[in-house]
Amino acid sequence: ARRMAAGEVVRAADVRLVRVPASRLRAGAAQEAGQVVGQALRRPAAADQPLLLADLAAATAVERGQTVVMLYETPGLALTAQGRALEAAPRGGSVPVMNLASRTVVEAVVVAPGRVRVGAAR
Structure with missing residues (x-):
């Protein structure tokens, strides 16, 4: 839902679920908010872009x-x-x-x- 820097912890307010055609969904993209909320970003994330599970790590x-x-x-x-x-x-x-x-x-x-x-x- 917003631009985030590397190391930031994803909160529920930072995530927005959007329907996209399967053909446009990147492999490894998170499909549920529960997969990303509470996780820390390994690299910066742009607004309105899918979060990749490989770009997330447990929050320190x-x-x-x-x-x-x-x-x-x-x-x-x-x-x-x-x-x-x-x-x-x-x-x-x-x-x-x-x-x-x-x-x-x-x-x-x-x-x-x-x-x-x-x-x-x-």
């Missing part, structure tokens, strides 16, 4: 180098610490995080922008 909730809150929870205990994400990751994605106090690198799961959950050591 944690950026590489970002300071994050690390959560560790067990029954009866909840701990938090500051960490630094060593890679970018979407919500639900796995990311290595360095604990800023101990300099230990642990694997965590992104639960929200700037927040990761660390599992119990085994």
